Amino acid sequence: MTTVRIRVPSTVKQGELFEIRTLIQHPMESGQRVDDNGRPVPRKILRRFVCTYNGVEVIAADWHPAVASNPYLAFFARAGESGSIEFAWTDDDGTLTRETATIQVT
Template sequence: MANVLVNAPKTAKRGAVVEIKALILHPMETGFRSGTNGQFIPRNIVERFTATWNDAEIFSMDMSPAISANPFVSFFAVAAESGTIRLRWTGDQDFAVEEQVAIAVE
């Protein structure tokens, strides 16, 4: 059960530039830290974030261990057609979360 907060406009004018912001609850454990038992804590990070607009990719990024916990991503896109924006986070330990928001373009 992942927790995500997405901020995208519900409506936009055709051709307008819209900002999409997404925040996800994730520890982003680097894999370089050791626990109280002296053993390394296994790496657990989000490796990749992708965003699609009606199944066409509009934004993607690779994440590294240096990115803080609960990563916040903000990006821009041109509103071309109404539809669904899908945001997808994948990472270590079979982490996979998808969130979608609808946007109406007029």
């Protein structure tokens, strides 16, 4: 079970820049460590993060093993129309974690 935190302002003025903050719980196991018995711990990281605003990509990022666990990401978008902002994280094992936020543009 993945816990996700998203912070998007509920209302924002047309044309204004606003900040989006995200935090997701994930071990980001690098695949370079060994367990207590010397066996390698298989890699398990979030490989890709995509944020779209009314279907238009705002940011897309490929993540690599050096990204810390529980990754935090903050970025800016410009307010266009009211609608939804969607977030998607893709895991190494293909699991997709999705989250949606709504925004009101005035």
